[in-house]
Amino acid sequence: MAVAMTLVRMKIAILRHSTKGQRGGMMASGGVLGLLLAAGTIYLAFLGGDWLAAAYAVWMLGWIIGPVFSGGGDETLRPEFFAPLGLPAPRLASGLLVSAFVGVAPVISLIALAGLLFAATPGNVLVAVPAMVLQLAVFVLLSKVAVAVLGIALRSRVGAIGAGVINGAVLAFLGQAWVFAVAFGQGGQIPSFVRYLPSGWGLLAVQGDYLALLAMAVLIVLLLAAWAALLTRRTGANRPSTRGRRPMRAATAREAVVAKELRTWSRDLVRTHQLTFALAYGVFFAAAPLALGWTGMLPWAAPIFIVMAAAMTSNSYGTDGTALWLTLMTPGASDVRGRQRAWLVTVGPVAVLLAVAFTLVTDGPWALILASVTALLGGAAGLVPLISVYALVPGTDPQRRGGNPLRTSEDDGALTGLAYLMMALVALSGAPALVAALLYGWWGVVAGAATGALCYWGFGLLAERRLAAQGPELLHMMRTGRRPQRGGMAFKLPDLPKAQRTIVMICWSFGAIPLIPQGIVAAAFLANDRLRMSWFLATYMPPGLRWPTAALMILIGLTMYGVGLWIPYRAKKRPPVYD
Known part of the structure; x- marks a missing residue:
């Protein structure tokens, strides 16, 4: 208990000093949005049926999938910090679990779980209080175990690909939840099995099934033991060797940059996971309406994949860390153009294959799809380096990443905002070509090629100039994690x-x-x-x-x-x- 209370006080002290400035504003914004979602969840308690159980299933999936976008979730207190103390893994895991209840997300989730008070049958209102606490503990522990398992998976290529497919599929199905509500319910009825998921055990308890409380307690013990075992592997993990790879060969400086970037795409398992996630999200999001027999969205898997791939790589220079000094010390290397070519070589063939295959299968709108794909590829290839140098978020050097490979930066909120900004800008870059295709048919493909080439060249040129003018400042920011007082980022x-x-x-x-x-x-x-x-x-x-x-x-x-x-x-x- 002493360890847990000490960790709680540490967490409170850190949060107290991080609620100022931009991070504090983002926490406040997230808190307001979370309260709105919690209020909507409580409202579902008055509708009857299984709506509340379905809402808690979504909250549970949010706890599991959310860390993929927020750098591994809340790691204000990292297990690596306490490894030198020699604490037993179960004791450390218990202390970190207690401290995990301190924060904005747990408080908002607890407010959402207050719907159990209103869904309780007469005489079981008091049961709702322990049910709320146990249900929140289940959410938190599922999140911690999922992050730990994903961290281990990202140490192998097969694991990184598998994790990307699973995460992309789950998030895509969440985004298309209406499809399954209609397919399963025929008129909005929620499938009854959602009540028996771990997210619905609290609801079962307040409606008279007291064994659900025991089931949650047993699940918490099992998850805590699993997390403790995973923490042991995390704090003592070694990095895989990359020996035995073929040497890079390039005739020019630009080719060397392309070769270096392609080698990074093939070696960095975080990038492998990001690319697989974007591909799985695009495919499953577009394929979800097949449950209703509608194939019209399937050809749009390629544009969705491009937008998501750009969002996942929006902090390209930040994830490279202080390796930027190699570029600054090699004038004329044309690092930006090399990165653009490597990004297109990595993403472009997959996107074109998706577009052609799915449009051919569904006999879809060829002009719309080809126009959007050509425009989005050029726009994304131009915007990825541009946004990365103008709105760079200081990242952790790849060789210094801890046991959670998803955490590539200390400012997770900024990374999330950067990804949303990239999604919007890339989508806008494809809008003119899409409008032209709607109005003039195949001329939209020509417009897409023109706007894509213009974005590729123009945004790349702006990124090159920014890198040449502010390179030392960017390097200083990545080394120290602090933005310079002058000449700072334009998007701050x-x-x-x-x-x-x-x-x-x-x-x-x-x-x-x-x-x-x-x-x-x-x-x-x-x-x-x-x-x-x-x-x-x-x-x-x-x-x-x-x-x-x-x-x-x-x-x-x-x-x-x-x-x-x-x-x-x-x-x-x-x-x-x-x-």
């Missing part, structure tokens, strides 16, 4: 009031919803006379309101992104106030 948020920072984060995080699915994609459906399609609002409107609705959604999305950029811009231009 200024100090804003919490309300304004919350608005900015909401605009950046959710602007893509009205812009892309409800606007651009809905317009594509309307152009092909596809009506009443899933959750695309414009396809359900009367004939005279369909196109205005799609246009309004696009305008709302652009407005959200405009507000998200205008508020920080206005704050930067505001003169300083002196006391």
